Amino acid sequence: MSYLEAILLGLVQAFTEFLPVSSSGHLVLTQAWWGEHEVDALFNVLLHTATTVAVLLYFRREIAEIVVGLFGSAGKTPPFAGFEAKTVWLIVVANVPTALLGLVVKVFFEDHVSTVPFVSSMLLITGGLLWLERGRDPKRKMSEMTLTDALVIGVAQGVAVLPGLSRSGLTIVTAMMLGLDRLLAVKFSLLISIPAILGATLLEALDVNSVAGLSFGPYLSGMVVAALAGYGAVHLILVLVDRKHFFRFAFYLWPVGLFGLLSHWFGR
Numbered sequence: 001m002s003y004l005e006a007i008l009l010g011l012v013q014a015f016t017e018f019l020p021v022s023s024s025g026h027l028v029l030t031q032a033w034w035g036e037h038e039v040d041a042l043f044n045v046l047l048h049t050a051t052t053v054a055v056l057l058y059f060r061r062e063i064a065e066i067v068v069g070l071f072g073s074a075g076k077t078p079p080f081a082g083f084e085a086k087t088v089w090l091i092v093v094a095n096v097p098t099a100l101l102g103l104v105v106k107v108f109f110e111d112h113v114s115t116v117p118f119v120s121s122m123l124l125i126t127g128g129l130l131w132l133e134r135g136r137d138p139k140r141k142m143s144e145m146t147l148t149d150a151l152v153i154g155v156a157q158g159v160a161v162l163p164g165l166s167r168s169g170l171t172i173v174t175a176m177m178l179g180l181d182r183l184l185a186v187k188f189s190l191l192i193s194i195p196a197i198l199g200a201t202l203l204e205a206l207d208v209n210s211v212a213g214l215s216f217g218p219y220l221s222g223m224v225v226a227a228l229a230g231y232g233a234v235h236l237i238l239v240l241v242d243r244k245h246f247f248r249f250a251f252y253l254w255p256v257g258l259f260g261l262l263s264h265w266f267g268r
Helices: 003-018 023-034 041-058 060-069 084-113 116-133 147-159 167-177 182-205 216-242 246-266
Strands: none
Touching: 003 023, 003 041, 003 182, 003 216, 023 116, 023 246, 041 060, 041 182, 041 216, 060 084, 060 182, 084 116, 084 147, 084 182, 116 167, 116 246, 147 167, 147 182, 167 182, 167 216, 167 246, 182 216, 216 246
16 A cells, blocks of 8 residues: 555545535445445544544543543533533443444345445435424423433444434434434534544454555554544534534535436446
């Protein structure tokens, strides 16, 4: 792998991981249209690790306050200030259905859903869900968030294992449709992504066979780029949700999904 390839893959991974466009869906379409070889397991693990680091760094203050708050000292950063223990509990609860659904899809459906027609259809559905978010101004705060809310958002995150469905798109829109405040919706979505991404990364790590003979320069470059771009992508998604522009990603997803279907139907 060259340095340029590693850097480009790092950029793609970072932005598709957090922006509501589906990283797994883009991987399937890229491989189908341009005949790209699958990225090796080690590089996948390193890129996912880098994007997880990006989330941890961006929310370092919130995470530190949540940890300290477990021992009785309330934080000051919204929307979790004063509800640290509740936040941890809800993050754990949300990731239970995520883990179960993720394992079911990986074991029983992975080979059947990684096709151009399926991915293209899911991209169209993701765009439709994002469109439903436009104009919403939900008001429920952390004090009103319930166990049921966390479970429903966790189910959305689990379903988003299907390529073409965006994890961030589904969880944020689901949270807002449940009436949760925009800031709470996006921050909770990004925080519950940490254990979800780490869990997926551990599964990918099992596929790593050997690192002998690899040139780690490009791998390290890709990691650094993915971490920096991921940090920027996290900030961008917070800004877009706050300014009520999140639904505009539908204008990207619909043409891509439609082109995918048309290319499959008429490109043979």
